[in-house]
Amino acid sequence: EVQLLESGGGLVQPGGSLRLSCAASGFTFSSYAMSWVRQAPGKGLEWVSAISGSGGSTYYADSVKGRFTISRDNSKNTLYLQMNSLRAEDTAVYYCAKAYSSSFFHGMDVWGQGTTVTVSS
Amino acid sequence: QSALTQPASVSGSPGQSITISCTGTSSDVGGYNYVSWYQQHPGKAPKLMIYEVSNRPSGVSNRFSGSKSGNTASLTISGLQAEDEADYYCSSYTSSSTPHVVFGGGTKLTVL
Numbered sequence: 001e002v003q004l005l006e007s008g009g010g011l012v013q014p015g016g017s018l019r020l021s022c023a024a025s026g027f028t029f030s031s032y033a034m035s036w037v038r039q040a041p042g043k044g045l046e047w048v049s050a051i052s053g054s055g056g057s058t059y060y061a062d063s064v065k066g067r068f069t070i071s072r073d074n075s076k077n078t079l080y081l082q083m084n085s086l087r088a089e090d091t092a093v094y095y096c097a098k099a100y101s102s103s104f105f106h107g108m109d110v111w112g113q114g115t116t117v118t119v120s121s
Numbered sequence: 122q123s124a125l126t127q128p129a130s131v132s133g134s135p136g137q138s139i140t141i142s143c144t145g146t147s148s149d150v151g152g153y154n155y156v157s158w159y160q161q162h163p164g165k166a167p168k169l170m171i172y173e174v175s176n177r178p179s180g181v182s183n184r185f186s187g188s189k190s191g192n193t194a195s196l197t198i199s200g201l202q203a204e205d206e207a208d209y210y211c212s213s214y215t216s217s218s219t220p221h222v223v224f225g226g227g228t229k230l231t232v233l
Contacts, residue, residue: 035222037167044124045159045167045210047222059221100172105214105222107157107172114166 002026002110004096009115016086016119022079022096022112030054030074033104036081038092039114048094049081050104059104064090086119093117125150125211125225132231138199141228143211144192149223151192155214158187158196161227162207170209171196198230206232 008020020036035050049070050059058070069082079096093116097108126144133139143150143158150156156174159167169178171187174194184199194213198205211225 037224044208044227045161045212045224047212047224050222059219061221062218095166097167100169100178105153105155105220107155107169107178107212108159108167109169109172109178111166111168 002098004098004110004112006094006096006112006115009094009117011118011120012086013121014087014119017082017084018086018117020081020083020094020096020115020117022081024077024079024098027098027110029072029077031102033099033102034072034079035097035099035104035108036070036079037095037097037108037111038090038117039095040089040092043092046092050099051079052104053102083117086117088119091117091119125213125223127209127211127225127228129226130229130231132233133198133201134233135201135203137201138197139201139230141196141198141209141211141230143194143196143213143225145194145213145215145223146192146217148217149213149215150189150194152216153214154189156187156189156194157212158185158194159210159212160205160207161210167210201232203232206230 098110158171
């Protein structure tokens, strides 16, 4: 069964850091681009970042560029999101999602259950 | 990175058809055939319903169809069923500034 399982969310103070992880199973992880998508409470979906299958190419939304870093360890079938300089507006449920193909923009066909990040003092 | 424009809500009766629009620009919806549609039930993760404008993933009902004309993409649901009541989001690849994905604001579908 194809599955994604996020972890690492929690409560953090403004200016703090957090690292999210997403463990993948049931598919050839290195063959697919992966993305992080977030959803603030009561709001819509916002694409955050994506990474190619090899990890050689990364992409970011303007709202997180310079603060967040996406990475992957294909030997561990795990995707990461390092979040620094966190702000209240980063509060959201963070989903990891598998691309339908090797390109991150072809659609995301498998999603994790989400992990909640709350930025508050 | 402006969001795509969707109606906030649409409604229909069981058995009817509804269409949700998603309007962008020539830098996103109009410029590429990389429009996707997602269904999200409350408290659940999104589910891919349509990719590359009009393709359905395996397992998605053929009651769901997608199309595009100019800068506007559309999701049509025919033979509405109670379980179709959910939020629907469109997304598109965009090349404005740096390559990325942009979502619509979402549409709440109510089955009357």
